[in-house]
Amino acid sequence: MSAQGPTLALVGATGAVGTVMIDIINGRESVPWGEIRLIASARSAGKKIVVRGEELTVIELKPEAFDGVDVAMFDVPDEISAEWAPVAAARGAVAVDNSGAFRLDDEVPLVVPEVNAAKTADRPKGIIANPNCTTLSMMAALGALHREFGLQELVVASYQAASGAGQDGIDRLYAELEAVAGKGLGSKAGDVRAALEAAGLSLSDTPFAGTPLALNVIPSAGSYKGDGWFSEELKVRNESRKILGIPDLKVSATCVRVPVVTTHSLAVHATFSREVTVEAAHKVFEAQPSIVLVDDAENGRFPSPAEVVGGDPTYVGRVRQALDFPNTLDFFVCGDNLRKGAALNTYEIAEHLAPTLG
Amino acid sequence: MSAQGPTLALVGATGAVGTVMIDIINGRESVPWGEIRLIASARSAGKKIVVRGEELTVIELKPEAFDGVDVAMFDVPDEISAEWAPVAAARGAVAVDNSGAFRLDDEVPLVVPEVNAAKTADRPKGIIANPNCTTLSMMAALGALHREFGLQELVVASYQAASGAGQDGIDRLYAELEAVAGKGLGSKAGDVRAALEAAGLSLSDTPFAGTPLALNVIPSAGSYKGDGWFSEELKVRNESRKILGIPDLKVSATCVRVPVVTTHSLAVHATFSREVTVEAAHKVFEAQPSIVLVDDAENGRFPSPAEVVGGDPTYVGRVRQALDFPNTLDFFVCGDNLRKGAALNTYEIAEHLAPTLG
Numbered sequence: 001m002s003a004q005g006p007t008l009a010l011v012g013a014t015g016a017v018g019t020v021m022i023d024i025i026n027g028r029e030s031v032p033w034g035e036i037r038l039i040a041s042a043r044s045a046g047k048k049i050v051v052r053g054e055e056l057t058v059i060e061l062k063p064e065a066f067d068g069v070d071v072a073m074f075d076v077p078d079e080i081s082a083e084w085a086p087v088a089a090a091r092g093a094v095a096v097d098n099s100g101a102f103r104l105d106d107e108v109p110l111v112v113p114e115v116n117a118a119k120t121a122d123r124p125k126g127i128i129a130n131p132n133c134t135t136l137s138m139m140a141a142l143g144a145l146h147r148e149f150g151l152q153e154l155v156v157a158s159y160q161a162a163s164g165a166g167q168d169g170i171d172r173l174y175a176e177l178e179a180v181a182g183k184g185l186g187s188k189a190g191d192v193r194a195a196l197e198a199a200g201l202s203l204s205d206t207p208f209a210g211t212p213l214a215l216n217v218i219p220s221a222g223s224y225k226g227d228g229w230f231s232e233e234l235k236v237r238n239e240s241r242k243i244l245g246i247p248d249l250k251v252s253a254t255c256v257r258v259p260v261v262t263t264h265s266l267a268v269h270a271t272f273s274r275e276v277t278v279e280a281a282h283k284v285f286e287a288q289p290s291i292v293l294v295d296d297a298e299n300g301r302f303p304s305p306a307e308v309v310g311g312d313p314t315y316v317g318r319v320r321q322a323l324d325f326p327n328t329l330d331f332f333v334c335g336d337n338l339r340k341g342a343a344l345n346t347y348e349i350a351e352h353l354a355p356t357l358g
Numbered sequence: 359m360s361a362q363g364p365t366l367a368l369v370g371a372t373g374a375v376g377t378v379m380i381d382i383i384n385g386r387e388s389v390p391w392g393e394i395r396l397i398a399s400a401r402s403a404g405k406k407i408v409v410r411g412e413e414l415t416v417i418e419l420k421p422e423a424f425d426g427v428d429v430a431m432f433d434v435p436d437e438i439s440a441e442w443a444p445v446a447a448a449r450g451a452v453a454v455d456n457s458g459a460f461r462l463d464d465e466v467p468l469v470v471p472e473v474n475a476a477k478t479a480d481r482p483k484g485i486i487a488n489p490n491c492t493t494l495s496m497m498a499a500l501g502a503l504h505r506e507f508g509l510q511e512l513v514v515a516s517y518q519a520a521s522g523a524g525q526d527g528i529d530r531l532y533a534e535l536e537a538v539a540g541k542g543l544g545s546k547a548g549d550v551r552a553a554l555e556a557a558g559l560s561l562s563d564t565p566f567a568g569t570p571l572a573l574n575v576i577p578s579a580g581s582y583k584g585d586g587w588f589s590e591e592l593k594v595r596n597e598s599r600k601i602l603g604i605p606d607l608k609v610s611a612t613c614v615r616v617p618v619v620t621t622h623s624l625a626v627h628a629t630f631s632r633e634v635t636v637e638a639a640h641k642v643f644e645a646q647p648s649i650v651l652v653d654d655a656e657n658g659r660f661p662s663p664a665e666v667v668g669g670d671p672t673y674v675g676r677v678r679q680a681l682d683f684p685n686t687l688d689f690f691v692c693g694d695n696l697r698k699g700a701a702l703n704t705y706e707i708a709e710h711l712a713p714t715l716g
Binding site for chain 2: 153155157159163170174177178180181182184185186187188189190191192193209210211212214215216217218219220224227228229230237249250251252254256258259260261262265267269278297298300302303304305306307308309310311317318319320321322323324325328330332
């Protein structure tokens with residue numbers, strides 16, 4: 001790693017998304033970086049992680065850690081990003097932040113490279129934001145359709161994975177599944193709840209709104225924001241508008257948690273300003289390298305989260321023309337919320353910046 | 359059961375829905391029937407079942423079984439209903455059919471008692487149809503809103519339970535859960551599939567489109583009907599139009615199977631001809647005896663399938679005004695697909711008929 005090229009830092013290298021990020025970097029055929037630097041909290045500093053065949057030592061998050069860094073990717077909670085992304089920027093790095101801290105800041109571009117890569121050039125704060133994972137799961141598909149048909153309205157319902165709530169969410173779902181499997185539960189109200197409590201899984205500890213997730217779906221995600229809306233739903237609306245550059249895009253989203261480990265899915269009802277057919281939409285999807293179309297209705301083959309998890313693309317299927325709404329498509333989309341929904345998109349932004357830096 | 363009153367027959371008394379039907383009849387405070395007759399295939403004839411404290415012997419399905427019957431409820435597959443409901447009607451019974459055989463027949467009313475009970479009077483074929491379970495799960499809520507605000511458009515995404523595919527569906531989900539629990543699966547594509555196959559659960563045997571349901575969601579339900587649409591989605595559209603009496607109602611539905619045992623949920627985006635507020639909608643729901651409103655966003659309390667399964671009402675929550683669509687509400691609704699979604703609604707039709715018969 002003594003080759004020429006800009007220096008990349010990864011802040012949050014030992015977290016859930018950071019771990020996926022290292023997996024992505026290791027899987028790249030080549031990287032444009034002269035140096036890769038792993039940064040984490042004092043607790044994780046000193047840990048050794050192999051990156052592209054070289055053992056790197058995790059260093060502690062402090063201002064000097066950013067000296068000489070060209071791109072600093074942040075995979076940390078909102079409050080850490082809010083404090084440290086400006087520090088990295090002040091030391092000359094471009095901060096690419098995967099938290100919610102800067103996404104709706106007018107001076108921070110919100111970027112999905114295949115949709116609005118050019119926005120990365122205009123970054124007055126030296127910070128570029130990565131969208132929320134739910135929004136990202138459908139953005140490649142919607143960006144491609146928007147370019148061709150002019151998006152106007154969006155009604156979406158989500159099927160969100162447990163890992164959207166981090167490693168705690170994954171661990172909780174696994175623990176709940178073990179507590180209910182083999183017990184024939186789910187046909188009487190509260191029997192799942194009782195089984196969890198009997199297994200010592202208190203509903204006051206769960207990251208899922210005090211509600212069982214095993215053998216259940218939960219109609220809320222994120223935090224309550226008033227007027228009946230939860231944060232994940234408002235993110236889908238506000239971030240879609242900003243990424244697609246459609247400030248008056250009409251959006252209604254219902255975000256629902258489902259007992260899936262990783263990969264968010266969305267049922268999308270999208271209305272355009274121009275006429276759209278299934279054939280034309282299929283062509284748009286097939287022309288987009290980051291989309292895999294799995295849409296064989298005759299044989300019942302469509303994407304589903306457990307079948308596509310771990311992959312980089314956005315998977316699209318069930319594309320059909322709405323029977324009663326003009327210029328409208330209904331479709332189903334799946335994307336790995338830890339990869340394209342988080343680490344991968346952040347890394348793609350960094351890759352896009354690399355030739356302009358260092 | 360030698361009291362006065364009309365005679366009720368239950369065809370399919372030993373099946374999954376028939377069993378729930380007997381549970382419902384046993385749970386009623388009083389019943390209007392002079393006699394209750396249990397009918398099933400020759401294979402189940404002779405079986406003894408206790409109904410309201412009296413042991414009844416299941417009799418074989420044959421034309422004479424309907425002699426003296428006033429209301430015959432059919433909880434059997436489409437092809438059995440298609441053959442036998444007319445036989446019951448020819449012998450003088452009103453056939454109340456829970457299959458798909460007659461739902462869209464112009465001479466057969468499609469009835470949800472709290473929405474369109476008066477339609478039961480106009481039954482030229484002597485047959486009344488019970489709607490599909492997915493449609494039924496939201497119909498009490500939509501019927502109440504329609505009376506007040508005038509429904510025009512509907513975009514829905516479903517979260518459908520395994521028991522929508524019958525006892526096979528329930529058994530399959532339980533078996534899949536046992537095969538994956540405790541194994542830490544779901545973060546690599548196909549690892550759930552491999553675990554099922556290793557446990558001897560062939561994907562060619564599943565009622566769920568050749569796709570794992572544990573740790574997954576499956577974006578298709580029912581059979582393929584062309585142009586990208588599946589039967590469950592077309593039923594939601596066509597049956598909603600007929601029940602609500604809105605022949606030009608605009609409907610787009612996406613039906614998705616989720617790893618829940620029983621109780622269908624739907625995310626509903628409904629547009630009305632008149633102005634609608636959350637407060638007005640709450641009042642409408644609270645005034646409807648068959649609806650339970652659970653909508654405490656501040657404390658994150660909403661209905662979810664595992665928490666309401668086994669109950670008779672339709673549960674509604676997450677009611678909010680769409681931010682960008684005029685006269686539009688978004689909400690989430692749950693209903694037990696074996697009770698209100700099937701047996702209960704059929705029985706309520708029979709109860710509604712009782713005073714007019716015998």
